Amino acid sequence: MDAAFTAEQDEIRRTLRELLLKRCGPDEVKAAVRTPAGWDEGLWRQLGEQLGLPGLALPAEYGGAGCGPAELALACEEAGRVLLPSPLLATAVLAAPLIAALGTEEQRDVLLPRIAGGELTATLAVPGGALPLALGLTGDNGGDSDSGNGDSGGDGGDWAGGARAGGVQARRTPDGWRLYGQADQVLDGHSAGLLVVAAHTGGYARSRTQLFVVRDDIQDDDVRSRATGLTRTRRTALDETRPHARIELREVEGELLGPEKGADVLGALARLGGSAAAALAAEAVGAADGAFARTVEYVKAREQFGRPIGSFQAVKHRLADLYVQIQAARSAAYYAAWAAAEAASWDDSAEGGPAAVPDPAVGGLALAQALEALRAVAGEAVQLHGGMGFTWEHDAHLYFKRAASDELLFGPVHRLRARAAQRAGLFDAAKAAARGTAPGAAAGPAAQGVGI
Known part of the structure; x- marks a missing residue:
């Protein structure tokens, strides 16, 4: 692994940081979220x-920049630094990669160039607020290597409804597919022109999770009116910079994403989890760094007993601990982005064979560490700003709300780590003991080679 960034990556970071620092001060952020x-x-x-930011990680043939998870993570870090309210996460990190990976050639040709140019925003709608589970970050989504592809039986992808009450169901009609159900906590769901909806098909006995495209873009020449039967309600959120909505579908016309047969939807979602976790971790690191910088600036200017409070040893120690946490989380996020890029480019012919595949647990661990660092930095920012830091309207609470909201949406931290431990094989010995099998014989190489 080469830990140094290229000149192109440094330029992406510098250009984006300069623009956002000019356009995304706290007042501008507060004004934007109220639109x-x-x-x-x-x-x-x-x-x-x-800057081509929405298409940063999309192939050049579809109007993108042809970059990868590392460049997208750098962009998310800069966006997190100023708490940029934008559809970047929902569009570029979640929805666009699924369209690129699973869509038919016609779907990619029609949708990706508009997404890359910023003309069309998109989001991933997962029922029940189960986004981290759907991406395989907090549990088995039914499509990763732990449990097969989830295409048979009734237990693959139960987070999407499982053909029971709740979730989103899809049924085929003579005119195409119709979707019925509800999804809560859909990121930017109130404004996205394109919804990628996870839904169950086939009833209970032959249930299968599929992805469907619902177009609700009134500016599209091919769509003269909004989707019939679709209701979108923006919900009150703790973190206004991370808006989400409730999506209700009542016999809404949907287009199957990809071919009728052969698309490994659950596997694609699990693979997306690695790159999405890296981007989310980088964004959380950027937010932590932004809160830290504001706090350092304040303690250098605020005086008590005739000297800046930042000169007191106790304050220095607290800031030093935060700095170490941020740097550790940044290293983990960068490594997760590198691992996601390697996993995307790896094939069976690569030198080193299967052992060369990056650990799929890397993304979840990096996200857990970044969320923990952001929570610690945001809490200390409120404390070190003194009495005014405790007022709800103070800028420090923008970061505090982001920290709390992110852990609710993408965590919690202990579940991210538990899932990573499970995928690394740390629980194999316990399972073997419960079956009465010798732990050494049951535990695989991953379990035997992991140190704590």
């Missing part, structure tokens, strides 16, 4: 047209 979209549409157009 109907929940973000500055003019800034998003600028990021799309001038």
Whole structure:
């Protein structure tokens, strides 16, 4: 692994940071989240047209920049630093990679160029607030290597509804597919022009999770009106910079993403989990770094007993501990982005064979460490700003709310780590003991080679 960034990656970071520092101060952020979209549409157009940010990780043949998870993580880190309210996460990190991986050639040709140019925003709608589970970050989504592909039986992808009450169900009609159900906590679900909806098909006996495209873009020449039967309600959120909505579908027309047969939807979601976790971890690191910088600036200016409070040893120790946490989380996020890039480019012919595949637990561990660091930094930022830091309207609470919201949406931290431990084989010995088998014989190489 080469830990040094290329000149192109450094330029992406520098250019984006300069623009966001000019356009995304705390006042601008607070004004943007109160608009109907929940973000500055003019800034998003600028990021799309001038920097190509929405298509940063999309192939050049579809209008993207042809970069990878590392560059996307750098962009997310800079966005997190200023708490940029934008559809970057929902569009570029979650929805676009699924369309690129599973979509038919026609779907990619029609949708990806518009996404890459910032003209069309998209999001992934997962029922029940189960996004981390669907991505395989907090449990088995039914499609990773731990439990097969989840295509048979009734237990693959139960988070999508499992053909029971709740979730989203899809049924085939003579005119195509119709979707019925509800999804809560859909990131940017109130404003996205394109919904990628996870739904169950086939009833209980032959249930299978599929992804469907629902177009609700009134600016699209091919779509003259909004999708019939679709209701989108923006919900009140603790973190206004991370808007989400309730999506209700009542016999809504949907288009199957990808071919009728052969698409490994659950496997694609599990693979997306690694790159999405790396981007989320980098974004949390950026937010922690932003809160830390503001706190350092404050303690250097605020005086008590005739000297800056930052000169007191106790304050120095607290800041030093935070700095170490941020740097450790940053290293983990960068490594997770590298691992996601390696996993995307790896094939069976690669030198080193299967052992060369990066550990799939890396992304979840990096995200857990980043969320923990952000929570610690945000809490200390409130404390070190003194009395005014405890007021709900203070800028420090923007970071505090982001920390609390992210752990609710993508965690909790202990479940991210438990899932990583499970995938690394740390529980194999316990399972073997329960079956009365010798632990050494049952525990695989992953369990035997992992140190704690």
